[in-house]
Amino acid sequence: MSGARFVVQRHRASRLHYDLRFEIDGVLVSWAVPKGPTLDPAARRLAVHVEDHPVEYLLFEGVIPSREYGGGDVIVWDTGTYEPVHTDDPAAAIAAGELHVEMHGEKLQGRLVLVRRGTDDQQWMLLHKHDEHAVTGWDPEDHPRSVLSGRTNEEVKADPDRLWRSDAPADRASVSLVPEPLPTEAIDELAALGTHGTWEVFGRRLKVTNLDKVLFPGDPPVTKRELLAYAARIAPTSLPYLRGRPVNLHRFPDGAGSKGFWHKQRPAHAPAWLGAWDNPDADEDETTTYVVIDLDPGERTTWEELLVLARLHRTALEHLGVTAGAKVTGQRGIQIWVPVVPGYTFDDTRAWVEGISRTVGKVVPELVSWKWEVKARGGLARLDYTQNAINKTLVAPYSPRPAAGAPVSVPIGWDELDDPELRPDRWTIRTVLDRLESVGDPFRVLLGAAQELPELT
Known part of the structure; x- marks a missing residue:
């Protein structure tokens, strides 16, 4: 057993705890330690013996959907190797009720001891021996960062790289949420084409024409070539929100500001160049997988007033314990999306x-109007819950909007509602990719985070 692996994961599920796991006989034998392991020999920690986990879970760091067992965010707080002491059979030592191990981690060093309390196999005590690695007063909460990524739980939750699906086979349970980047060769080939030609991208050969046609006014104006390049580069990020869903493409043959028309493509296998998308499964059944809160400014609504409404919704959702994400529309409004488990009808989500x-x-009654009150109270912001309906369209994340400069509908972090520089059209197809590279995709946390809606009282 010399050099067997261990991991400690800091896990925020229904409650914060640390999961201490030892690789033994092909599985991870595990204890949940509410206050976490310590180097302080004076501390005695409760450790709850839980079910074994698959070895594939050893270095998992990411999120577990809230509807599944252990739903929450996970970081690899410590990892390394361990050596059982006084035995060559740690499984037998555990069965006997006492395990001594020598830890060789990045944070945990020295002798740890697990002792069963009485006859209850779940209740154990964890302690650190008096040795050269002991540190009086050592608190794991003073060392909250992952030894793999250097990130905190909060940072992983805001921008997770992986998702764990406990209902899938262990070798397929860890799912990457990080999109594969588009090879730069495809963009270089597009740039090298004349005004028309054949462009190979994502394994497909596309006939492209009028590449230097101006589609968005600006300084400089945005051409069809630049729009196609953006669509290809953003596709790995945007496709998870589009794949398998009906998509409406709002086309403007003579550029932004001209008369447009809708074209329906479904299901989506490619990004919408300029478009919006139907609620999931529209036209096939009357259930949805997202709830949408649409904050639509009126003619008299200032941007600061709209932010007040968004912040109030943020507070309400936090109070309810709901996972949700906000997105500027690229024009004037803000949308909030809430992922839900299958089975909710549009009537359910609308209510x-x-x-x-x-x-x-x-x-803030002075700021809002309702859908049917627009004529009577025109100019106020609308809290339009009627967007939760079959065949209603929603602007896709990272979709360009038909306005000068090609602004983009961009997901934002909740804390960005307090950023004085935030504007609904702050990012364009020329700037949003740099933002993605620096802060990631704030909506990524919604993927796989389907949840049941709490009752409102």
Whole structure:
């Protein structure tokens, strides 16, 4: 057993705890330690013996969907190797109720001891021996970062790289959420083409024409070539929100500002160049996998007033413990998306959003109007819960909008609602890729985070 692996994962599920796992006989034998392991020999930690985990989980760092066992965010708080002491059979030592191990981790060093308390196999005590590695007063919460990525749980939750699906076979349970980048050769080939030609991208050969045609006014204007390059580069990030869903393409043959028309393509196998997308599964059944809170500014609504409404919704959703994400529309508004488990009808989600929005509206009645009150109270912001309906269209994440400069609908972190530089059209197809590279995709946390909606009281 010399050099067998161990891991300690800091896990924020229903409650914060640390998962201490030892690789033994092809599985990870595991204990949940509410206060975490320590180097302080005076501390005695409760350790709850839980079910074995697959070895594939050893270095998992990411999120577990809230609807699944252990739902929450996970970091690899420490890892390394260990050596059992006084035995060559740690499984037998555990069965006997006492395990001594020599730890060789990045944080945990020295002798740890696990002792069963009484006859209850779940209740154990974890302690650190008095040795050269002991540190009086050592607290794991003073060392909150992952030894793999250097990130905290909060940072992993905001921009997870992986998702764990406990209902899948162990060798396929860890799913990458990081999109594969588009090879730069494809963009170079597009740049080298004349005004028309054949372009190979994502394994397909496309006939492209009028590549220097101006589609968006600006300084300099945005051409069809630049729009196609953006669509290809953003595709790995945007496709998870589009794949398998009906997509409406809003086309403007003579450029932004000209008369446009809708073209329906479904299901989506490629990014929408300029477009919006239907609620999932529209036209096939009346269930949805997202709830949408649409904050639509009126003619008299200032941007700061719209932010007030968005922040109030943020507070309401945090109070309810709901996973959600905000997105600027690229024009004037803000949308909030809430992933839900399959089975909710549009009537269900519409009623739920109405309940939240009416509560927010009571806080600032002077700022809001409802869908049917537009004529009577024109100019106020609309809390339009009717967007949760079959055949309603929603602007896709990272979709360009038909306006000068090619602004983009961009997901934002909740804390960005407090950023004085935030604007609904702050990013364009020329700037949003740099943002993605520096801060990642804030909506990534919604992928696989389907949840049941809490009841509103």
